[in-house]
Amino acid sequence: MTVKKDMRVPFFSGKISFHKRWSQISERLDEVISEGKFIDGGAVRSFEAAIQNYTGAKHAIAVNNATDALQIILKAAGIQHGDEVIVPCYSFFASASSIANVGAIPVFTDIEPETYNICPEQIEEKITPNTKAIMVVHLFTQMADIKKLKEIAEKHNLILLEDSAEAIGMKAEGLHAGLHGLAGVLSFFPTKTLGGIGDGGMILTNDDEFAKTCRLLRHHGKQGTEYYHDIIGYNSRMDDIQAAVLEEKLRHLHEDIVRRKKLAERYDERLKELHPVVTTPTVVEKPYRAVHVYYVYLIEADNRSELAAYLQKRGIETEAYYPYPLHVQPCFQHLNYKYGDFPHAERASTRALGLPLYPDLTEDELDYVCDVITDFYEGGGNL
Structure with a gap:
C-alpha cells in the first residue's frame, strides 16, 4: 500500500489531556502558591497519601526522581561497597547505575524473550557469597515473574528490591508492583503512565523502619531538627508543584x-x-x-x-x-x-x-x- 498524506505523530504528547484538565490542575497550583511552601510541603504529603491509597502501600515516600529512589532504597537496605546485586542487563541505565553509585557491583542476567523481564532461571547460577540483593525490573507492559523471584530470594536469604518505575497500576497476587519485596519505586517522568511536568519519583514499602530510613536519606539525613543530621543522605525532595499536578492526574x-x-x-x-x-x-x-x-x-x-x-x-x-x-x-x-x-x-x-x-x-x-x-x-x- 502507499500512504498518501504525511502526518506528524510524536512519540509522546500529553498536551490535549493536560489542557482538558487545566481548570482542576490550576486550582491545585493556586493552593500551592497560597500555602507558600514549594518543596516537600502540604501538596507532597497529600500526594503521598493518595499514592498509598492507590497502591495499598503502607508508606509512599516522595523523592525528586526514580533514580534517586533506587539509590535510596539500596542504601537503606544496607547495600554497600563490594556487595553484589543481581539485575537484568536489558533495562534503563538507572537500574544498574544506582547499584554502582552505592559502591556495589551489578551482576547482570539475561531476560525472558517474550516479556523482556529478568529470567528467573538464570539467577541462582549468579549467586555468590557476596550477593546481597536481587533488583527486579518490571518493563513495558507486565511485571516480572514475581512469584518465582520471591521464592529464590527467600531460599537464598536475599533482599528483593523492585525497579517498578514503569509499573504503576500493575499488580500480581493482589499486590501492586513495588510491594512484593522490601521496597520498590515509581517514576513520574513526563512520559510515564502517570507523568508529571518534570521529574519525580516515589518509594513504596510496607516496612516501618525501612521507611523511616528512606525519609532520612531523602532529606540530607535530617530527622527534624534543623541543621542536625543523623546520617549522610541526599537532597531528593519532591516539589509541591509536581505533587499537585500528579495528584490531580492520578484521579484520571x-x-x-x-x-x-x-x-x-x-x-x-x-x-x-x-x-x-x-x-x-x-x-x-x-x-x-x-x-x-x-x-x-x-x-x-x-x-x-x-x-x-x-x-x-x-x-x-x-x-x-x-x-x-x-x-x-x-x-x-x-x-x-x-x-x-x-x-x-x-x-x-x-x-x-x-x-x-x-x-x-x-x-x-x-x-x-x-x-x-x-x-x-x-x-x-x-x-
Missing part, C-alpha cells in the same frame, strides 16, 4: 490505562498481518492474578533502524529499546562482560522499537503509524 489514571489498552489492541489488530516480520507484544499469563498496563507498545521488527528512519521521514517518532544493553556499556567494561553473554537481551536491542502510545493518541494517528509501517515492508520504504 484508570481511564488513561483503559485508553492505553484500547490503543494497544488496535495496534495488535492492525499489525498482525505483518507477522513474523513485525511481532507485537506478548502478554504472558501467569498462574496467579496479574494486572497488566501498556506503558510502552513495543514491537520487534526486521530492519529496525531502517524502519525507524522511514517512520521519522514520514513524521512519526519512535524509540529504540535499548540499543546498548547494560553489560556492554563502556562504564561497565571493568566487569568483563561481552557481546554473546546474554543473547535474548542482545537480540532485543537490535529489534525492539517503541511506537507512539499515550491517551492523547488518536485512532487516525495510530492508523497512520500502521499504514506507514505496512508501506515500508510492502516495498515503499525507500529512504
Whole structure:
C-alpha cells in the first residue's frame, strides 16, 4: 500500500489531556502558591497519601526522581561497597547505575524473550557469597515473574528490591508492583503512565523502619531538627508543584490505562498481518492474578533502524529499546562482560522499537503509524 498524506505523530504528547484538565490542575497550583511552601510541603504529603491509597502501600515516600529512589532504597537496605546485586542487563541505565553509585557491583542476567523481564532461571547460577540483593525490573507492559523471584530470594536469604518505575497500576497476587519485596519505586517522568511536568519519583514499602530510613536519606539525613543530621543522605525532595499536578492526574489514571489498552489492541489488530516480520507484544499469563498496563507498545521488527528512519521521514517518532544493553556499556567494561553473554537481551536491542502510545493518541494517528509501517515492508520504504 502507499500512504498518501504525511502526518506528524510524536512519540509522546500529553498536551490535549493536560489542557482538558487545566481548570482542576490550576486550582491545585493556586493552593500551592497560597500555602507558600514549594518543596516537600502540604501538596507532597497529600500526594503521598493518595499514592498509598492507590497502591495499598503502607508508606509512599516522595523523592525528586526514580533514580534517586533506587539509590535510596539500596542504601537503606544496607547495600554497600563490594556487595553484589543481581539485575537484568536489558533495562534503563538507572537500574544498574544506582547499584554502582552505592559502591556495589551489578551482576547482570539475561531476560525472558517474550516479556523482556529478568529470567528467573538464570539467577541462582549468579549467586555468590557476596550477593546481597536481587533488583527486579518490571518493563513495558507486565511485571516480572514475581512469584518465582520471591521464592529464590527467600531460599537464598536475599533482599528483593523492585525497579517498578514503569509499573504503576500493575499488580500480581493482589499486590501492586513495588510491594512484593522490601521496597520498590515509581517514576513520574513526563512520559510515564502517570507523568508529571518534570521529574519525580516515589518509594513504596510496607516496612516501618525501612521507611523511616528512606525519609532520612531523602532529606540530607535530617530527622527534624534543623541543621542536625543523623546520617549522610541526599537532597531528593519532591516539589509541591509536581505533587499537585500528579495528584490531580492520578484521579484520571484508570481511564488513561483503559485508553492505553484500547490503543494497544488496535495496534495488535492492525499489525498482525505483518507477522513474523513485525511481532507485537506478548502478554504472558501467569498462574496467579496479574494486572497488566501498556506503558510502552513495543514491537520487534526486521530492519529496525531502517524502519525507524522511514517512520521519522514520514513524521512519526519512535524509540529504540535499548540499543546498548547494560553489560556492554563502556562504564561497565571493568566487569568483563561481552557481546554473546546474554543473547535474548542482545537480540532485543537490535529489534525492539517503541511506537507512539499515550491517551492523547488518536485512532487516525495510530492508523497512520500502521499504514506507514505496512508501506515500508510492502516495498515503499525507500529512504
